[in-house]
Amino acid sequence: MTPNESYVVTAETRALENRRSGFHECLSEVTRFLAAFEGVDAHCDDLRRRLITHLHSCMVKRDAEAKSVLANTAAMAGAAAAAAAAAAAANANSNV
Known part of the structure; x- marks a missing residue:
């Protein structure tokens, strides 16, 4: 893997992890905020439960997509590295 390919994989990993941790932090804050309204009335409790369930479902889906x-990305970088190595080997063989 070339330095550029390594950088792409690292940058992609960092961006996805930042997005994931930001969403998780947001979900935690929403949950904490809505906990203050727990038990106010049945409609509010149902809405709170549905919202948290929806956000959790989104988080699980985003985690799967990120993986x-x-x-x-890693497979493409690996394939590019293999192609570069094969091209270098072919070039070396043609120079012999």
Whole structure:
């Protein structure tokens, strides 16, 4: 893997992790805020439960998508490195 390819994988990983941790922090803050209204009335409790369930579902989906993107990015970087190595070997053989 070239330094540029390594940088792309590292930058992609960092961006996805920052997004993931930001979403998780936001979910925690929403949960904490809504806890103040727990027990006010049944409608409020139902709305709070549905909102938290929805946000948690989004977080799980985003985590799965992030893992897929990272796997694809790493695979593409690995394939590019293998192609570069094969080209270098072919070039070396043609010079012999």
